[in-house]
Amino acid sequence: MDAPGGSELFESYEQDFEAVKVSINERLTASGGQTGEIKKQTLRATDREIDEANEILQQMEMELLNLPQGSRTRLQARLRGYKADLDKLKQTLKRAQSTSRSTADRDELLGGGSGGIDLDAASMDQRTRLLNGTDRLAESSRRLQDSHKVALETETLGAGILSDLRGQREQIIHTRNTLLEADSNIDKASRTLKGMARR
Template sequence: MDAPGGSELFESYEQDFEAIKVSISERLNASGGQSGEVKKQTLRSADREIDEANEIVQQMEMELLNLPQASRTRLQARMRSYKADLERLKQTLKRAQSTSRSTADRDELLGGINGGVDLDAASMDQRTRLLNGTDRLAESSRRLQDSHKIALETEALGAGILTDLRVQREQIIHTRNTLLEADSNIDKASRTLKGMARRMATNKMITAAIIIVLVFLILFVLYRKLFG
């Protein structure tokens, strides 16, 4: 279900990105006051979180493709801002790593112990975040598959409708041709009936004339016999 600014999943990615961006910034700032193995461990943790942030950005881009055009256009500016923030964090990490390689500290061993504890906690946190990210990626993939399935079903439905329309068009054309043929036959029958009616009228007139002539002849013969 779409939220006012986009989608709930997209906003969830935004919250995760903001949270991990704060964590990365804190680690990078903390590394400025550290040295030796402690600093290396902090920078390695920041590097892993940057990889996770990069993955979140990729998931956000995938989710952006599922949004309506209006929401997508509105969120693209925010996406560019997130990418710019991520790029700045990468550059800051590179500078910190370059500085870390050129320094050494005599308290490196103790720092390594404490850093190991931090690394274990960071690893668990990283694993949890990666699992959550994997679940979200699977959800996005499922939604894409559902969208693809709906598109295929819609295409098949459209093809079926077009086939039905084609059959109905052929039936209508056949019916129209049948009606035209019937109309032509009716016209022929009407002309035939009119001709027959005219012939019958003519025959009646001829018959009547013959009867009249015969009656006159009979009357004439009788008149001759009686008065001749």
């Protein structure tokens, strides 16, 4: 199931993260030329996408636990780079939010705006991505259950082998005792024959 560079699932998460990162950058760039409610809607949508990017990184961390050590070490370095990228985007968003925050903006936000259709589209897009994330979580859970099942089967097999070895050890000890007893009987018979020969 693993790709040559690591995990196919991990690489799928990487593609999702890159797509979300591009979208975040586009929104932040667009917000620089916006004002009022439109800018706030853009920044709110950006904030949701940053949360989504965080979830994707968490899925990557979970997927790393299923990988062999060699692949895990290599992919952990890439994951650290993605986290650094996301931290920079968070800082940029905070700066954009601080420049647009005011009492008038808050009143306008509570009063609603004309961008409901855009927010609905963003909500549907986010819902689709969350459903995809849920599917991936289910797949990861299934793989963990399979790994657990294999571990239990291996444990049962190991217990059976230990039981066989214990039985073989007991047989060897019994055979050894039998040989020692036979050796003792041969010594007695030898002494008896020698005594008879002398007489």
